[in-house]
Amino acid sequence: MDNNIKIKRVLISVYDKTGLAEFVKKLSVFNVEIISTGGTAKHLQENGFKVTNVSEITGFPEILGGRVKTLHPKIHGGILAKRSKKEQMQQIQEFNIEPIDMVIVNLYPFEKTVAKPDVTIDEALENIDIGGPCMIRAAAKNFPGVAVLTDPVQYDKVIKELQANNGVLPIDVRRELANAAFKRTAEYDRAITAYLSGQAATEEPMPETVLLRLNKVQDLRYGENPHQKAGFYADESLTPYGIVSAKKLHGKELSFNNILDLNAAIGLASEFEKPCVIILKHNNPCGAAVDEDISIAYDNAFKTDSVSAYGGIVATNSEIQEELAEKMAKVFLEVIVAPKFSEKAFEILTKKKNIRLIELPPKSEIFKGYDMKTVSGGYLFQDFDLGFDNEADFKVVTKRQPTDSEWNAMRFGWKVVKWVKSNAVIFVNEKQTLGIGAGQMSRVDSSRFAVQKAKDAGLSLNGSVAISDAFFPFRDGVDAAAAAGATAVIQPGGSIRDNEVIEAADEYNMAMVFSGIRHFRH
Numbered sequence: 028m029d030n031n032i033k034i035k036r037v038l039i040s041v042y043d044k045t046g047l048a049e050f051v052k053k054l055s056v057f058n059v060e061i062i063s064t065g066g067t068a069k070h071l072q073e074n075g076f077k078v079t080n081v082s083e084i085t086g087f088p089e090i091l092g093g094r095v096k097t098l099h100p101k102i103h104g105g106i107l108a109k110r111s112k113k114e115q116m117q118q119i120q121e122f123n124i125e126p127i128d129m130v131i132v133n134l135y136p137f138e139k140t141v142a143k144p145d146v147t148i149d150e151a152l153e154n155i156d157i158g159g160p161c162m163i164r165a166a167a168k169n170f171p172g173v174a175v176l177t178d179p180v181q182y183d184k185v186i187k188e189l190q191a192n193n194g195v196l197p198i199d200v201r202r203e204l205a206n207a208a209f210k211r212t213a214e215y216d217r218a219i220t221a222y223l224s225g226q227a228a229t230e231e232p233m234p235e236t237v238l239l240r241l242n243k244v245q246d247l248r249y250g251e252n253p254h255q256k257a258g259f260y261a262d263e264s265l266t267p268y269g270i271v272s273a274k275k276l277h278g279k280e281l282s283f284n285n286i287l288d289l290n291a292a293i294g295l296a297s298e299f300e301k302p303c304v305i306i307l308k309h310n311n312p313c314g315a316a317v318d319e320d321i322s323i324a325y326d327n328a329f330k331t332d333s334v335s336a337y338g339g340i341v342a343t344n345s346e347i348q349e350e351l352a353e354k355m356a357k358v359f360l361e362v363i364v365a366p367k368f369s370e371k372a373f374e375i376l377t378k379k380k381n382i383r384l385i386e387l388p389p390k391s392e393i394f395k396g397y398d399m400k401t402v403s404g405g406y407l408f409q410d411f412d413l414g415f416d417n418e419a420d421f422k423v424v425t426k427r428q429p430t431d432s433e434w435n436a437m438r439f440g441w442k443v444v445k446w447v448k449s450n451a452v453i454f455v456n457e458k459q460t461l462g463i464g465a466g467q468m469s470r471v472d473s474s475r476f477a478v479q480k481a482k483d484a485g486l487s488l489n490g491s492v493a494i495s496d497a498f499f500p501f502r503d504g505v506d507a508a509a510a511a512g513a514t515a516v517i518q519p520g521g522s523i524r525d526n527e528v529i530e531a532a533d534e535y536n537m538a539m540v541f542s543g544i545r546h547f548r549h
Contacts, residue, residue: 032110032172033194037129038081039071040064040097040159042136043179048074050182057194062127064096065089097158106130106165110172129174129196130166134159134215138263141222155219160212167212170205171198177211214240214263233408237397244271250283257283268395269293269388276368277376278383284309285340285362285383292342293364293387294394295446298415299344304328308339311466315443316459322351327459329358332480340364342387347372412445412546422541424520424529429538432457433492433515437540440494441517445546451496452477452504454488454513461486462511470499474507481511488512497545498522502531509535519545 037059041047044067051061051071063071064081071078081097082088089096097103105127108119119126135156140146166175174196176185181204188200217240224234241260250257259281261271270289275281281289292307299317304324306314314331318324321343329336340362341355347365352372355363356379363376364385376384397408415438423429429437440455447453448466452473455461462481464473474493481488489512498521499505505528508516516532520541532539 034128036060036127038062038127039131040067041133043133044070045179053186107169130162131176132159132162138218163208167205167208170201174201175204175208177208247283272388274386276384288340292340296342296344298442302345305342306336306339308335311448321345331460352376416544420543424541425532425539427538429515436492437517444494444496449547453494454491471503474504478511490514499528502527505531
């Protein structure tokens with residue numbers, strides 16, 4: 028391995044020409060020969076540089092609309108010949124092939140192309156680079172003798188190294204560039220695979236292979252706790268969506284826990300068409316309400332658990348205006364997320380230095396892809412639990428039918444309970460949560476906890492509806508709900524003791540609906 032190979036001959040073929048002319052100007056000081064192709068050659072010539080076209084070397088013109096131009100032994104032989112192998116260097120000399128010491132290539136913008144909502148399959152295929160990845164991989168494989176640049180951000184460092192070493196690029200720099208090159212081609216192939224997988228019709232419930240391409244959005248101060256390192260990454264195989272596409276308007280950077288809570292808050296807010304307010308703490312809603320007047324919705328959500336709301340996250344699907352901003356400003360809140368803030372509301376809220384104001388992405392861009400969870404040694408993937416269940420599948424199992432008001436409360440509460448950690452039991456009316464019992468090991472304990480939270484908030488549960496994310500295994504959950512004042516229950520059903528649970532509801536003249544579907548949230 029020769030650590031002191033001087034750069035004499037450079038092949039340049041780039042789509043992104045940012046900073047290229049300036050780089051080549053500095054590179055020309057070292058008396059290098061420039062070889063180039065098509066649009067890149069034209070760009071360099073227009074900037075006054077002497078360029079040898081690849082077709083002059085190969086003796087073959089670009090064909091098939093530019094699809095074939097660098098796929099030739101006189102190009103790849105010059106890149107791949109091992110400088111340390113005397114027989115290989117003699118062989119390329121026999122075929123009149125000259126070594127290429129540096130390859131500067133960046134690729135057709137496949138990722139940007141397929142990110143367009145109206146992209147066609149033909150357009151996507153035309154933006155799959157063939158010659159570029161071949162040259163990049165060849166140069167990276169032969170990094171002991173060849174340098175490979177794949178991004179304009181590398182230009183400054185390379186020039187500084189060449190200036191410091193009289194036209195020689197040290198082996199450690201070439202190794203670093205090769206590593207970046209293989210990373211780039213891997214990312215490129217993953218993006219193509221992800222796109223083509225999405226184009227293919229399949230009856231498989233989940234894909235056999237999931238390719239992840241994650242780029243760091245930012246380092247975080249720490250993770251769930253100060254002793255844990257953390258970072259925030261975006262899935263670059265998909266169009267930016269969800270929190271990645273949200274816009275921070277004010278305040279310090281989001282923390283690890285902020286981002287987790289924000290994800291749940293905007294998820295629940297996206298469930299509603301009516302104006303809603305969600306107040307969330309530690310990944311559980313501590314209040315939710317709907318009302319045509321968003322300020323009233325906030326009041327009702329806040330009443331559910333005003334103590335837990337302190338230091339929480341507020342999400343709404345409607346514009347925040349002055350009246351609501353004044354109310355929010357009276358409470359310590361970590362994050363407020365909304366589709367829009369009026370000018371006056373923004374002025375009021377930005378007086379609080381530490382509060383984060385986030386502009387919510389469009390509803391259609393909240394969740395895509397898969398819900399992924401990490402376990403020791405692997406990952407769990409599932410579809411996101413989104414959208415309202417088919418009400419036609421709901422079944423009234425008691426003697427009494429729900430009233431219109433109880434049905435409306437069920438519709439509201441059934442959306443909320445999906446975002447409460449299991450075991451989850453909540454009490455609601457048509458427009459707001461009244462008591463939330465989250466994450467208890469026993470469902471009856473969740474009922475009792477929700478009742479206690481409502482009592483602490485001074486909210487009556489008389490005439491309320493109880494919502495359970497999974498079936499009641501015993502009648503005691505219904506007993507607790509009835510004792511609290513609930514007049515109706517919605518739950519999935521499916522317990523071996525369903526008959527006992529239904530009988531209990533009938534005893535209390537409660538209406539009970541089986542949804543036929545559960546909503547665990549671990």
